Amino acid sequence: MIKRNLQTRYPNWFLGPAIFLFGFLFVIPTLTSFYYSLTDWNINRRVITFVGLKNFKELFADIKFRATLSNTLIYSFSVTFARNFLGLLFAIMLNTAFLKGRNLFRVIVFLPYIIAPVVIGYLFTAIYHPVNGILNQTLTFFGLGFLAKDWLNDPSIALFSTIMTDVWRTTGFSMVIYLAGLQAIPHEYYESSDIDGANGFKKLIHITLPLLAPSITVNVVLALIGTMKVFVMILVLTNGGPGYATEVINTYIMSMFSLGLYGSGTAANIILSILIVIIGLPVLLILKKREVEL
DSSP: HHHHHHHHHHHHHHHHHHHHIIIIIHHHHHHHHHTTTBBBOOOSSSEEEBTTHHHHHHHHHHHHHHHHHHHHHHHHHHHHHHHHHHHHHHHHTTTTTEEEEEEHHHHHHHGGSSSSSHHHHHHHHHHTOTTTTTHHHHHHHHTTTOOOOOTEEEEEEEHHHHHHHHHHHHHHEEEEEEEEHHHHHHHHHHHHHHHHOOHHHIIIIIIHHTTHHHHHHHHHHHHHHHHHHHHHHHHHHHHSSSSTTTOOOOHHHHHHTTTTTTHHHHHHHHHHHHHHHHHHHHHHHHHHHHHHHH
């Protein structure tokens, strides 16, 4: 009996340390954050008092924070769509057995993802330089000087420039996941469609995309969550400027903590967490349901 009890209970001994670490490093800090978001905690106060939802009301009344929310959503949805579209396109192109050097092209597309975002940020700061930047010099060389811009200091295009940088960095990651999904599709399906006379577009719509549903789910959900938490790329490229044209929630949180407004900064962090849940969870459920239906 004792030996049997040991056999049934020993898995719990392995779960114990993981549960402890999860609670200590995630659950307790999360609950503590909820509490401090409801206080007037700041650098000028020795005694922290409970203020309820005051911090949240002030945040949503702040024009800068509302612009920050808008920038975060625009950034997230734009990068998610672009990197998935391009990642799928590259995956289909580089999954062709007849393409010479396809492994080299795969490496070239994936390579930016393994470079630290800080390095890429500084690299594109030089590329986007209005005078000495490679981008404007290339446009001028080809007679397209009228397209040259101050890519990071013009409020109308600064957010677009940061989006394009992140798309360039992360497309390779999406491509690898789609490549794995494509290579898991049995070739017999395509052979049967050839017999039925299906063209390439019909194969894509009726075979490739339905069977790539799990890969699409993984890519879209990871991209949404990752881009809503974007920080380093924006910090290095623009630091949220010019003005607050590229300010996102994480850079806003940093500015609040830099000013010593810890309660407001924590409240902004709670809003970001809630935003990720209310956007990410429905998207995940819809895509998972779509997988079952297909």
